[in-house]
Amino acid sequence: MAILEVKGLKVYFHTRNGLVKAVDDVSFSVDSGETLAIVGESGSGKSVTCYSLLDLLPKPPAKIEGGTAFFDGEDLLTCSPDRMRHHRCNDIAVIFQDPMTSLNPFLTIGEQLIEPLIYHPDKTLRQSRPKARERAIQLLDEVGIIDPHSRFDCYPHEFSGGMRQRVMIAMALITEPRLLICDEPTTALDVTIQAQILKLIKKLQQTHDVAVIFISHDLGVVAGIADKVLVMCEGTIRETGNTDSVFYRSQDEYTKKLLAAIPSGPKKLESRVKPETLIKVSHLKTHFNDYSKQKIDGKYALIKAVDDVSLNILRGEILGLVGESGSGKSTLGRSILQLVPNTSGIVNFGADQLTGLSPRQLVPWRRRMQMIFQDPYASLNPRMTVYETLSEPLLYHGLANRENVLSRVSELMDEVGLARGSMRKYPHEFSGGQRQRIAIGRAIATKPEFIIADEPVSALDVTIQAQILDLILDLVESHNLTMMFISHDLSVVRYISDRVMIMHHGVIVEEGKTEALWANPQDPYTQNLLRSIPIADPLLERARIENI
Amino acid sequence: MFKFALGRLMQAVPVLLVVITVTFFLVHSAPGGPFDADKAVPPEVLKALEAQYNLDQPMWKQYLSYLGDVVQGDLGPSFKYSGRTVNELIGAGLPTTAELAFYAMLVALGVGITAGITASMRPNTMQDYIPMSAAMIGICMPSFLLGPLLVLIFGIHLEWLPVSGWGDIPGDKILPSITLGTAYAAYIARLSRGGMLEVLSQDYIRTARAKGLSEPIVIAKHALRGGLIPVVSFLGPAFAGLLGGSFVVETIFQIPGLGRFYVQAAFNRDYTLILGMTVFFSTLIIIFNLLSDMLAIWLNPKLRQEIRGSN
Numbered sequence: 001m002a003i004l005e006v007k008g009l010k011v012y013f014h015t016r017n018g019l020v021k022a023v024d025d026v027s028f029s030v031d032s033g034e035t036l037a038i039v040g041e042s043g044s045g046k047s048v049t050c051y052s053l054l055d056l057l058p059k060p061p062a063k064i065e066g067g068t069a070f071f072d073g074e075d076l077l078t079c080s081p082d083r084m085r086h087h088r089c090n091d092i093a094v095i096f097q098d099p100m101t102s103l104n105p106f107l108t109i110g111e112q113l114i115e116p117l118i119y120h121p122d123k124t125l126r127q128s129r130p131k132a133r134e135r136a137i138q139l140l141d142e143v144g145i146i147d148p149h150s151r152f153d154c155y156p157h158e159f160s161g162g163m164r165q166r167v168m169i170a171m172a173l174i175t176e177p178r179l180l181i182c183d184e185p186t187t188a189l190d191v192t193i194q195a196q197i198l199k200l201i202k203k204l205q206q207t208h209d210v211a212v213i214f215i216s217h218d219l220g221v222v223a224g225i226a227d228k229v230l231v232m233c234e235g236t237i238r239e240t241g242n243t244d245s246v247f248y249r250s251q252d253e254y255t256k257k258l259l260a261a262i263p264s265g266p267k268k269l270e271s272r273v274k275p276e277t278l279i280k281v282s283h284l285k286t287h288f289n290d291y292s293k294q295k296i297d298g299k300y301a302l303i304k305a306v307d308d309v310s311l312n313i314l315r316g317e318i319l320g321l322v323g324e325s326g327s328g329k330s331t332l333g334r335s336i337l338q339l340v341p342n343t344s345g346i347v348n349f350g351a352d353q354l355t356g357l358s359p360r361q362l363v364p365w366r367r368r369m370q371m372i373f374q375d376p377y378a379s380l381n382p383r384m385t386v387y388e389t390l391s392e393p394l395l396y397h398g399l400a401n402r403e404n405v406l407s408r409v410s411e412l413m414d415e416v417g418l419a420r421g422s423m424r425k426y427p428h429e430f431s432g433g434q435r436q437r438i439a440i441g442r443a444i445a446t447k448p449e450f451i452i453a454d455e456p457v458s459a460l461d462v463t464i465q466a467q468i469l470d471l472i473l474d475l476v477e478s479h480n481l482t483m484m485f486i487s488h489d490l491s492v493v494r495y496i497s498d499r500v501m502i503m504h505h506g507v508i509v510e511e512g513k514t515e516a517l518w519a520n521p522q523d524p525y526t527q528n529l530l531r532s533i534p535i536a537d538p539l540l541e542r543a544r545i546e547n548i
Numbered sequence: 549m550f551k552f553a554l555g556r557l558m559q560a561v562p563v564l565l566v567v568i569t570v571t572f573f574l575v576h577s578a579p580g581g582p583f584d585a586d587k588a589v590p591p592e593v594l595k596a597l598e599a600q601y602n603l604d605q606p607m608w609k610q611y612l613s614y615l616g617d618v619v620q621g622d623l624g625p626s627f628k629y630s631g632r633t634v635n636e637l638i639g640a641g642l643p644t645t646a647e648l649a650f651y652a653m654l655v656a657l658g659v660g661i662t663a664g665i666t667a668s669m670r671p672n673t674m675q676d677y678i679p680m681s682a683a684m685i686g687i688c689m690p691s692f693l694l695g696p697l698l699v700l701i702f703g704i705h706l707e708w709l710p711v712s713g714w715g716d717i718p719g720d721k722i723l724p725s726i727t728l729g730t731a732y733a734a735y736i737a738r739l740s741r742g743g744m745l746e747v748l749s750q751d752y753i754r755t756a757r758a759k760g761l762s763e764p765i766v767i768a769k770h771a772l773r774g775g776l777i778p779v780v781s782f783l784g785p786a787f788a789g790l791l792g793g794s795f796v797v798e799t800i801f802q803i804p805g806l807g808r809f810y811v812q813a814a815f816n817r818d819y820t821l822i823l824g825m826t827v828f829f830s831t832l833i834i835i836f837n838l839l840s841d842m843l844a845i846w847l848n849p850k851l852r853q854e855i856r857g858s859n
Contacts, residue, residue, distance in 0.1 A: 056754055089760030096758075101751040106773045106849060116759045155849040171759070 002029040003211055004179055009067035011052045022048045024235040035212040037226035041461035045235040046215045050181045055084050085121045093172035097184040099164035103156040109167045110152035116175045139170040162193035183215045190324035195532040220534025224541035231255045243538050261466040262536045263495035271498050272316040278482050279313040284345030286335045305331040307506035313482055320497030321486045328506040329486050333452040337369055338362055367397045370443040374455035376435035380427040386438055387423045393445045416441040433464035444475055452484045490533050502526045552855050560834045567830045572611055575822050582627035582817045623824035628816045634824035641806035644714055648724055649790035655729030660736025668744035686734030695727040695800040712802040724801040728794060732786050736779055744775035777844055784840030788833035
């Protein structure tokens, strides 16, 4: 029996730039004990759909223009604020995406956990603090928080990301809801933590018998967890059905495009590796002082971000560097490019040594090695036009002069697939994918030999990600680039790299040719990492989950 | 926290030294002297006076002996109020000025925070525009205009409140406190609106609402603490500003506070009094800034634990 029945939901945003139909005529239903996954890229309206059910959208600009959402025979869209509070407190709970920002940093997690019980709108259901505390501790234990009695009085910053998400889950379950909305609950987490959290959600769903709406952009995760799938794009439903039929017998072009865009399988591009070492790193260490802890004997403790790493990169090679957050992979990249001071060790570019050079001496090398940064929203100067961003390195390194800089920039725009006419626009006028094209254009402007790409596609939607990956591969080929490709996403790394290194706690734990390493990982950490990757194929994914 | 406070106080020593040095040489290099009265003083009397106050000594000697006195907490004798020391003068005026500043602060906090929160609940509506426009007027309105205006309305036309004095007639403290506090209320209103808007857009406020908490609890328990941190950081400078800036209000309402000493001292070239007041106010500003920083740290659990961990 359906516990939630949404019909013809329309949510429009009345913005200064006009009307945005965020959700346009969306209908679906969820049965108790069932998991419905809503899949879509950013801006598809999947989160807006769910937030509108609980009246969590900022109004204005959002406005519900039509439709019904019956929960237990009551329309959530028209019910009174008091009834809405009642539903929020009793029936429907939400697990939000980012556990770093979704918990109040000023209150202990215990206090935040028991709030729905001690402030319950229905006075007869309100519980005393000690009783609520007991219940909260029991739930913390159930979601896998060790030593819940003492952790109850800790603040959110004392927990890791994965632990915070467990707290969020406990918080959602404390009211014994019948419907649980999970809004990208694992997107902000590392893949091994994601595996644990998904397992936990699945287990709790069974023991507590709740219906789940699972919002995600990750088809691999969805394949394993969903009973039914709803594909959304630009506010409308493109396809809906049970998981297997959507994945295996999709009728919709957009769904097919989404599935095809997932990087899967080995590298397509033929290897162009030449037997000549371009980058040689020997015993590189990059340590930082840990200012968050007290000094011991007048010295700060050290954070060993990169701890004795040695590696070679051959000319023409694409080396994938994989690690979870905090593994030191970005610091390693920056250390090689001499963007952070090296504590010890030697970095060679060809026959020349980079370590120990002064900033002035490094200038010619900067032209020959470049970096593509992760977040195209943050790494482009918002006050510089694309023309300014792209012409700056050309003029600085003397690769163009006043006369020919315009034509050089135009060529760059062509190369990265941007319209020449948009050269005078500012970064905010572009989409995320276009911005990353600008950032890539900036990196290749100086015709470098070596590029470090630090999570260049992590902030992008899957269809855009596929386009950017293809662009990078094209450029690697046409410019004869050597590349170090840093990512936490193992499928992407496998798709693009000749050779892979796995980094953990500042150390390279395993290294090898991509396919060989995939087939036969030796290190336990690598094995666990590879086992944790969701597969966008329901049967394979269910089998994978069974095995861990 | 104690170690943190001690460290900050140690940093204050060089700051104060610079303040004293700069002020000392500035007042001494200003044209005129403390005994250049309208009526000419006979040269032998002037000489005797200068000898009495060490003014015949070379400048560096005067500076060093002054520093020596300040370290011992002695701000020296006043040049104009004969027979009285600067310590006595400050001691006489401070209680009144401090009381005025305290009431003005209550006005500023009460009105400012209320207006700021009210405005932040419904941004870009009348509920926001009206208090914020009023705050803009409050910031623009100088106290020498606001004071007489309030006196005219509430003292003379309506005859509700006394027009001057301090502690003589019941209710005579109301108008001065409002006059002094208004500009600060306006500033605090803008700070708390900004702080609250920032916090109310945070994800954890959405979490609190999704849990079914009522709006008053969401505001009071989840939003206020973070939202008022800008105000807390402003409290220190504000309190010092209220203490030091009370001169106009004290003049309008005939209040026997510190402000008049400060201004008269400058006109009279009363070197020790100017210096003494400057040292005194600098110390107050440093202390109040420290207190408000400590409060801001204490309100933030993460910072609190980091400070505690470093001890």
